[in-house]
Amino acid sequence: MTTTFTSTTYASRGMRHRRPRRSIVPFLAQLVIWTGAAGVLALWWSDTTSVIGPAGWLTGAGRITGLLAGYACAVLLALMARIPLLDHTVGTDRLARWHALGGRCTISLTLAHTLLIIWGYSLTSHTNVVSQTSTLVLHYPDLLKGTAGFLLFLATGVLSARAARRKISYETWHYLHFATYLAIFLTYGHQLSNGADFVGNRLAQAAWYTLFLGVAALVAWHRFAVPLRRGLRHRLRVTAVHPEAPGVVSVHLGGEHLDELGGEPGQFLRWRFLARGLWWTANPYSLSAPAQTGRLRITVKTAGGHSGALARLAPGTRVWAEGPYGGFTAHRRTAPKVLLLAGGVGITPLRALFETLPGQVTLIYRARRPEDLALRGEIDAIAAHRRAAVHYIVDEPAGYSSPLTASGLSSLVPDLAAHDVYLCGPPGMAEAAISALREAGVPGRRIHHESFAF
Ligand SMILES: Cc1cc2nc3c(=O)[nH]c(=O)nc-3n(C[C@H](O)[C@H](O)[C@H](O)COP(=O)(O)OP(=O)(O)OC[C@H]3O[C@@H](n4cnc5c(N)ncnc54)[C@H](O)[C@@H]3O)c2cc1C
Missing domain, CATH: 1.20.120 (Four Helix Bundle (Hemerythrin (Met), subunit A))
Known part of the structure; x- marks a missing residue:
């Protein structure tokens, strides 16, 4: 059985939106x-x-x-x-x-x-x-x-x-x-x-x-x-590491002149942590909150050696970040209504976009278990603030995964075909979501997909 929790469901309130043009x-x-x-x-x-x-x-x-x-x-x-x-x-x-x-x-x-x-x-x-x-x-x-x-x-x-x-x-x-x-x-x-x-x-x-x-x-x-x-100008350092869900932590970073970095919600950077065993590799992680004066945040799920080691980072660790990179941003939007579709840790860029995207925004967030829904508290707060709809979908009992279907998505998001969709999740889920969205009438050019797999 799949459980769906629905948070505040209202029309969007007063967030300005202009109709963006597709980049040529x-x-x-x-x-x-x-x-x-x-x-x-x-x-x-x-x-x-x-x-x-x-x-x-x-x-x-x-x-x-x-x-x-x-x-x-x-x-x-x-x-x-x-x-x-x-x-x-x-x-x-x-x-x-x-x-x-x-x-x-x-x-x-x-x-x-x-x-x-x-x-x-x-x-x-x-x-x-x-x-x-x-x-x-x-x-x-x-x-x-x-x-x-x-x-x-x-x-x-x-x-x-x-x-x-x-x-x-x-x-x-x-x-x-x-x-x-x-x-x-x-x-x-x-x-x-x-x-x-x-x-x-x-x-x-x-x-x-x-x-x-x-x-x-x-x-x-x-x-x-x-x-x-x-690297020399921003002098980034880890300020804190907080657990968010089993195997998921947020790494908070501080630095100088970060307003010049220009990181937009939905973008990612390649992070090189100057700590033992980590300094020689720079891995990509998305900003999981909009950049604030002097502060950045990423949220990371353990996938292997690098991501797993981030939970043990000591505050004060120096960081070199390359970027910001990626076009999974508000610039892709072509319609006033937006659906954000997240699977697992794919929530990270969507959490930042959920706070900042103008227009009428709906978030669907899928995870295996309720406790895997990282960042849920702040997502609920944003939903309440902007009067947006959030649907949490978890698979219960463990091992059963509800299929992503055109009818399932359409029942949660009325007028789905008129939406832009920002999608980020594991490859299997992303494939299923894309075919369900196409079947529901969402044109391919309105489906914006960020892949965490290279
Ligand atoms: C654009 C982008 C944004 C991402 N944002 C997030 C995020 O916000 N939160 C999060 O938890 N994860 C994110 N990831 C995934 C994250 O980068 C990988 O899970 C992590 O780098 C794996 O490294 P590892 O050493 O822990 O695991 P490994 O066992 O080494 O790798 C696990 C998987 O990640 C891939 N991978 C490993 N290193 C890299 C790398 N440097 N670049 C690309 N792929 C790699 C491997 O091919 C493998 O499929 C993102 C990935 C991309 C491409």
């Missing part, structure tokens, strides 16, 4: 990416007068895939450069999905480029592929380095594959991923020294240098310089 940045970002790819193809087209015979086709295809692979490397780095405008409007999780998809395409393009060029050259020079490979690797400028870079790419691709990823920890995977920076550095030279489209073409060379130097500057600035400057 995600569309523009994709347009820029595809226009760049078209530019790369145009470069090959303008340099190619004719393609003759199988060797010509193979080499031509090898050149195209090589150019696209090189360009895709720059795009992949730019997507992960944590550029605030992109991060905020596209969203960190969507950027990560684009990056993962782009990564698979880049590996495939690199592999195709290597095989096609070897095959095409061996047909042209009437040698077998093995001796052609050794000629290319040992005698062409920068190709020994390029081969090392290619092998590094392959290794990262294999490690990033889902099955392998499950066997290694997130941190190991994350640090191994940095090998791609080295791989790009190693392969960069051979593009300019061997690429038929670059040799003697100063304009193409200048464009390639500008692209890669521009992306390197973005990465250096946003991933290294900004976090360093912020």
Whole structure:
């Protein structure tokens, strides 16, 4: 049996709302990416007068895939450069999905480029592929380095594959991923020294240098310089740790000039606690309350080593925080009515949004047991203050989970199809919720999902 507790259920009271417009940045970002790819193809087209015979086709295809692979490397780095405008409007999780998809395409393009060029050259020079490979690797400028870079790419691709990823920890995977920076550095030279489209073409060379130097500057600035400057300026420290529910604690933090940080409800930061065993990893946790002058708060459920250790943090522990990141904010809202749908610790960004989102807001908060409903006291207080509806749904007896259905959701939220939905919960729940919402008539563009799983 599933138990539903309903808190204050009234229409919203006097909270101003304006009708936000959908950002066009995600569309523009994709347009820029595809226009760049078209530019790369145009470069090959303008340099190619004719393609003759199988060797010509193979080499031509090898050149195209090589150019696209090189360009895709720059795009992949730019997507992960944590550029605030992109991060905020596209969203960190969507950027990560684009990056993962782009990564698979880049590996495939690199592999195709290597095989096609070897095959095409061996047909042209009437040698077998093995001796052609050794000629290319040992005698062409920068190709020994390029081969090392290619092998590094392959290794990262294999490690990033889902099955392998499950066997290694997130941190190991994350640090191994940095090998791609080295791989790009190693392969960069051979593009300019061997690429038929670059040799003697100063304009193409200048464009390639500008692209890669521009992306390197973005990465250096946003991933290294900004976090360093912020760490020194804000001087964050743990002020207190409070239990909220079994296995869930809130970590309160204090610091200087926090108003400059600009963290919005719904956003997250990557937190590096300078304590034993924790300092070498920065894990993402959402703000579980709106930032206040000099104060921030996160609420964390034990999932493994890092999250579990936060319950034992001593007040005074220094903290470096990177961010704020993510686009799961009020900017996504397109309708005056909003449903917030939380599962378990997915309540954290929604708790902050519940306090601050304008308009008519309803919160549905699912957990296994009543005692797992973290932050319930303050949620009830916010609901009473803003006269919003809250539905707590817990599964009883343990082990029985009520299905998330279109009719179930519609009975709790009248006029559901007219709502924007902010959703955060475990992957199974999120999948079920999305299909139930779609069935209930909520358009996909109005479902805003934050995923805690990478
Ligand atoms: C955008 C975002 C916001 C989040 N907000 C919260 C929150 O407010 N409260 C909360 O309790 N949890 C939150 N999480 C989840 C939290 O980051 C992970 O549970 C935690 O980092 C797990 O680390 P661990 O060492 O305790 O567990 P592990 O056993 O190492 O990992 C458990 C799971 O978390 C994943 N994970 C581990 N480290 C990271 C990392 N650095 N980045 C991304 N995924 C990782 C692993 O792939 C694994 O699936 C959030 C995650 C993301 C991506």
